[in-house]
Amino acid sequence: MPKFAANLSFLFTEVPFPERFARAAAAGFTGVEYLFPYDWPAHEVAQWLQSADVEQVLFNLPPGDWAAGERGLACLPQRQGEFAESVEQALDYAMVLDCERVHCLAGLRPAGCDEAMLETTFVANLRHAADRFATIGATVMIEPINSRIDMPGYWLDDVGKGFRLLQAVDRSNVKLQLDLYHAQIIQGDLARTIEANIGDIGHVQIADNPGRHEPGSGEIHYPFLFELLDRLGYTGWVGCEYKPQTTTEAGLGWLRR
Numbered sequence: 001m002p003k004f005a006a007n008l009s010f011l012f013t014e015v016p017f018p019e020r021f022a023r024a025a026a027a028g029f030t031g032v033e034y035l036f037p038y039d040w041p042a043h044e045v046a047q048w049l050q051s052a053d054v055e056q057v058l059f060n061l062p063p064g065d066w067a068a069g070e071r072g073l074a075c076l077p078q079r080q081g082e083f084a085e086s087v088e089q090a091l092d093y094a095m096v097l098d099c100e101r102v103h104c105l106a107g108l109r110p111a112g113c114d115e116a117m118l119e120t121t122f123v124a125n126l127r128h129a130a131d132r133f134a135t136i137g138a139t140v141m142i143e144p145i146n147s148r149i150d151m152p153g154y155w156l157d158d159v160g161k162g163f164r165l166l167q168a169v170d171r172s173n174v175k176l177q178l179d180l181y182h183a184q185i186i187q188g189d190l191a192r193t194i195e196a197n198i199g200d201i202g203h204v205q206i207a208d209n210p211g212r213h214e215p216g217s218g219e220i221h222y223p224f225l226f227e228l229l230d231r232l233g234y235t236g237w238v239g240c241e242y243k244p245q246t247t248t249e250a251g252l253g254w255l256r257r
């Protein structure tokens with residue numbers, strides 16, 4: 001079975017964020033991920049990790065003004081200075097949290113902007129981020145996210161485009177974060193996609209479809225995909241980024257099975 005990380009932005013939300021680390025550990029998780037740590041000083045987050053004895057698996061670079069609807073900066077031509085600052089902030093946190101993976105949100109497609117310009121900006125920004133994170137041995141993830149249900153207007157909303165962008169960025173520490181829930185909505189054909197691209201996949205996330213709930217609640221046959229990841233020698237983490245149907249604890253039956 002792969003290693004599972006609890007996504008603390010989705011799971012254990014019954015308790016305040018600092019308490020979720022211990023809850024995840026008590027439920028048997030040895031790794032955690034979440035969207036953003038920036039509301040808390042890095043050394044405090046490090047203490048929560050340490051006292052729960054869990055590994056920091058992944059978090060996201062600052063996304064711009066999330067509350068105002070922004071969903072990342074990496075493709076935005078007018079925001080390259082801010083992107084570079086966001087890389088430094090995430091790097092500081094990654095060092096303190098001893099985290100080997102960060103996810104770089106691409107951003108929403110700006111109106112009236114040429115596709116080639118967005119791609120040029122994205123590639124330049126990713127190369128910059130990759131080179132900065134290489135100094136601590138960390139990998140930068142890019143993630144295709146569906147723009148039909150969950151993130152309307154998201155620029156990186158195609159799985160094939162994600163793998164093509166990896167080639168364009170051409171840095172060994174940039175990999176694809178394959179969220180199987182988003183991939184199912186975008187295109188399906190999950191097993192073949194994993195098999196054809198396993199060497200470029202640096203992180204996996206899961207939820208079932210429809211509803212983005214626990215594995216087993218929908219149409220995706222996760223036991224088959226977990227066996228496939230094992231058979232292909234995937235040694236990375238699988239992040240549990242789903243919305244529990246009732247409570248987090250009640251929804252962990254799929255993991256015990």
Ligand SMILES: O=C(O)C(=O)CO
Nearest residue numbers: 035060103143145179
């Ligand atoms: O929305 C998602 O799927 C994300 O992983 C955002 O980081």
